[in-house]
Amino acid sequence: MDIAKDARFASTKLKILSADERSNALLAVRDALAANKDAILEANKLDLDAARQADLPSSLIKRLDLTSPGKYDAMLQGIADVAALDDPVGKVSLRTTLDDGLELQRVSCPIGVILVIFEARPEVIANITALALKSGNAAILKGGKESLNSFTAIADAVTSALAATKIPASAIQLVATRADVASLLDQTDYIDLVIPRGSNKLVSDIKNSTRIPVLGHADGICSAFVNADADPEMAAKIVVDAKTNYPAGCNAIEQLLVHKDAVKTVLPTIASSLADAGVVIKATPELFEALKDIVPENLLKHSEEGDFDCEFLNFTIATTTVGSVEAAIEHINAHSSKHTDVIITASESDAQRFLNGIDSASVFWNASSRFADGFRFGFGAEVGISTSKIHSRGPVGLEGLVIYQYQLKGSGQVAGSYIGAGGSKAFKHIQH
Amino acid sequence: MDIAKDARFASTKLKILSADERSNALLAVRDALAANKDAILEANKLDLDAARQADLPSSLIKRLDLTSPGKYDAMLQGIADVAALDDPVGKVSLRTTLDDGLELQRVSCPIGVILVIFEARPEVIANITALALKSGNAAILKGGKESLNSFTAIADAVTSALAATKIPASAIQLVATRADVASLLDQTDYIDLVIPRGSNKLVSDIKNSTRIPVLGHADGICSAFVNADADPEMAAKIVVDAKTNYPAGCNAIEQLLVHKDAVKTVLPTIASSLADAGVVIKATPELFEALKDIVPENLLKHSEEGDFDCEFLNFTIATTTVGSVEAAIEHINAHSSKHTDVIITASESDAQRFLNGIDSASVFWNASSRFADGFRFGFGAEVGISTSKIHSRGPVGLEGLVIYQYQLKGSGQVAGSYIGAGGSKAFKHIQH
The missing domain is CATH 3.40.605.10 (Aldehyde Dehydrogenase; Chain A, domain 1)
Incomplete structure (x- = not known):
């Protein structure tokens, strides 16, 4: 052949x-x-x-x-x-x-x-x-x-x-x-x-x-991290779009990380919106407690082992708390498939720390993970x-x-004329 | 571990x-x-x-x-x-x-x-x-x-x-x-x-x-092609440097391709210079004939099978003729290790065709292959x-x-608002 x-x-x-x-x-x-x-x-x-x-x-x-x-x-x-x-x-x-x-x-x-x-x-x-x-x-x-x-x-x-x-x-x-x-x-x-x-x-x-x-990409395990200072409405809108706009897409999120100080202030709005959209939330024990009066019983489950390394590809999201931006970065770098991860925060410095610290191809601040796409990025062809x-x-x-x-165009030069290869000439190395 | x-x-x-x-x-x-x-x-x-x-x-x-x-x-x-x-x-x-x-x-x-x-x-x-x-x-x-x-x-x-x-x-x-x-x-x-x-x-x-x-690179099988119009002195100088300046280097040449119309005009000067430098020439039958009165007996050998896929790493060079620039490109693309290849010619259009056609990392016109090096290229560190x-x-x-x-900074945007993901907004895609 x-x-x-x-x-x-x-x-x-x-x-x-x-x-x-x-x-x-x-x-x-x-x-x-x-x-x-x-x-x-x-x-x-x-x-x-x-x-x-x-x-x-x-x-x-x-x-x-x-x-x-x-x-x-x-x-x-x-x-x-x-x-x-x-x-x-x-x-x-x-x-x-x-x-x-x-x-x-x-x-x-x-x-x-x-x-x-x-x-x-x-x-x-x-x-x-x-x-x-x-x-x-x-x-x-x-x-x-x-x-x-x-x-x-x-x-x-x-x-x-x-x-x-x-x-x-x-x-x-x-x-x-x-x-x-x-x-x-x-x-x-x-x-x-x-x-x-x-x-x-x-x-x-x-x-x-x-x-x-x-x-290519085998998995798209993407996450959103909601910082303590996130605007609840913005966070809910982004998380719902990132999860539900096309759940089978590789740029849909599978995980929601919530700053511990946002559990009582921001998470309720997000959880209600996810529930309205029909998303099943798989929560760690402390979040299960916090959510059980907000989310209908049929949409709230206990998280299981492996949930944070899983691409659900459907109306399911795993959620847990983290204590800081650094902890969110560590969690995501350990579990994500290096595709796209999002931070929702009012703080530019926290956002920049997150963008620089996350080891993924696309890192977004206050925007849905679903923008990770050649057409949306304006590439013309993907x-x-x-x-x-x-x-x-x-x-x-x-x-x-x-x-x-590298194309090099000369006029008969040989390496042996230059310093380092037996000769005495120095290179000019003029960048244009 | x-x-x-x-x-x-x-x-x-x-x-x-x-x-x-x-x-x-x-x-x-x-x-x-x-x-x-x-x-x-x-x-x-x-x-x-x-x-x-x-x-x-x-x-x-x-x-x-x-x-x-x-x-x-x-x-x-x-x-x-x-x-x-x-x-x-x-x-x-x-x-x-x-x-x-x-x-x-x-x-x-x-x-x-x-x-x-x-x-x-x-x-x-x-x-x-x-x-x-x-x-x-x-x-x-x-x-x-x-x-x-x-x-x-x-x-x-x-x-x-x-x-x-x-x-x-x-x-x-x-x-x-x-x-x-x-x-x-x-x-x-x-x-x-x-x-x-x-x-x-x-x-x-x-x-x-x-x-x-x-x-990295396993092999450095580099070639020089001498076109029919090459200046004999320049060709000899480049070929000798490329072969002998540091024969154990990955950017030393192992093969010399000679345009058939250069065998009587350019090759004799190159062969004499190689012989003066103590290089053994392994020649195809027609070149052996052409060289046997120019190169001392102990420095001229018949080429063997595999010579054109071999990294000699010593004072040995394999040589053959080709009928055209295109034939040289084909030979090199089939045999080289995609490291560095050289054309010696007076013709800018032949040179450009060679540079564009050769499928190697470095392609040089009228310069020694030994310039393929981070220090010589001016990279500061290799x-x-x-x-x-x-x-x-x-x-x-x-x-x-x-x-x-890709770092994307938004203000709450979601994909669902835009055309293609359920919405009606169009992207602006302004390049800066």
Whole structure:
């Protein structure tokens, strides 16, 4: 199987195409998907029929369905939007004159080959093709088996559109089986980055089965800390939004930490609002006592072991008290998945201490954790959300698909002429 | 063993120290190493005696030896130099107003916990302590067993110096055994980055035994490509420096690619210069023919299988012809270790095509590969050289030890008010 090797070879060709050549290829893909809409939706219908016959969950069928109003056009518009973004390649981030006629530049460039593994959503193929080509990367795509017909029809349109452009044929390749993926995950020499898009299980399984760097997040264990001086109404509004706006989202909160001095003053308002929204509160013994006259019996439970390391993904929240901002930082750094954590406080200095002390990709003051999202951050395109500690964190835009290289332009200089390598010349090191 | 967990805890504390607090701790370490010089050099003598008795290679003994003129003072000066660098933490790289009173910033911050594994050089402990604390990271250090006495003496001085500062005690920890390292390499929850500093074997072994990201390079298979229009004198000077200035260096070249039209015009000058420098040329059959009247018999050999994937690390170079710049790019991208590659040409357009097409961390035009080095690039401090494709590439300065987090400051905003999450407000997304 030469898929990965072919992708690596294509990435070499992609690296020297111009921004226009890459962006025009995106528009060709968009046009081909528009022209083949009927065939693609027919293929999609086969997948939908099979999914309904197999009684797959309605949430999965919804993700599969390309026929819902506006979805197909949004997919096409998404490609055009990516084509219109600034070129992420060729940006100079450092320029130093090492010596006369010896100029160093750090220039952004594609990473190389990315492997993207996703589940039901067939439109991801269009989205990833756009992001990969825009950033000059070759991509290998593996979709879920439920969307195989849709996926194949879209892939055929993409492949034939690219054949008429300067993009090499193996720049976008599709693989269908799990065995293919297992083999690809071993090819550290040819694949530079793996991006899993799907369930926690998919992401954890992939993280545990490859030494290739993985961009993504398995868990989203996010917290809100309510300081003693928090405004009760603001705290209630933020906590309810962060918990209930989309509880299955990775940026929903799972934990509420309350300063001990806010238990009688701020927590009641928050707890009533959570109860009004139908959220089950799992409380430590002291909080259970404080809440039992405020929260209806059916919505108040005792917290259990593991609650503070759990992603509920539903209308449940675990809550406990802490004695200080520092204690909140310690609790969160020990339990969070480094995704997004929030402080609600009137104190700017407490807020800044919290923002600087929390070891997570996104740290918010007086705003809902749900803002942790590429669209809301204004990135134009989202590659995914990363809880890694290196390369790219949080919502990742096109920048996450580029790296840099050092380009040095000389006029015959050799190291041996300079101090430290046998010579006597000194470097000038003039930063521009 | 709680080493990694303790380091993680310390990193939380380090994250909120000020730049002055971190830099002052470096100066305290420098002063303690100056004050304890006699004790440390005595301990170093024990290591040196043991190494000589065990007949260890002289290169290793040289690396162990802290008593050679200027070495100890250079170590102290190195710490002061790092202390004086700009603070890498807290730099704002993106600022966007998402909406009125909802301000997003991307701010640089420490990565967290780094594990540094090194071999004989005991002064690395001072160097890494300085780099880690300057960038706000906790570090776990494992030195080679040959330097255990030196290492322990330096560590004692560092630990007692830090005890008088705001740096938490477990910010710098030392481990002595291989078993400790094996256990640490499994702790993906607590350790964010592994930096091996030593032989190719050390680096490959570590890369193959952990899922924690590794910053470093196992091989340095670098190439020079001589274009048809290259100036013979310049080409000879660069190739000889790149090969012979320090053949054991990772930035020395192992391969010489010659444009077929340069074989009769440029190669003879290069080959004579290489022969004068005592370099053995391993040539493909056609080049062997072309060179046999120029290069003395004892310095000319037939190339063997694997020569173009080999890091000779001595006075040997493999050479072959290519038909074009594109063919040179293909050959290098297939065989190089993505470290540093060089083109020698008079053509700016050929040079730019080469620089953009080569998939390596450093790409040079008319300059020796030996310039790929943190000191020569003007970085002030070098963490290491990376051949990874993500996060940090090439010579890595302090920037390689920081990442960023998104800090969002609001005034009670919730996602549910905005388009896409149930509301009707639009984002402003004003970039600053």
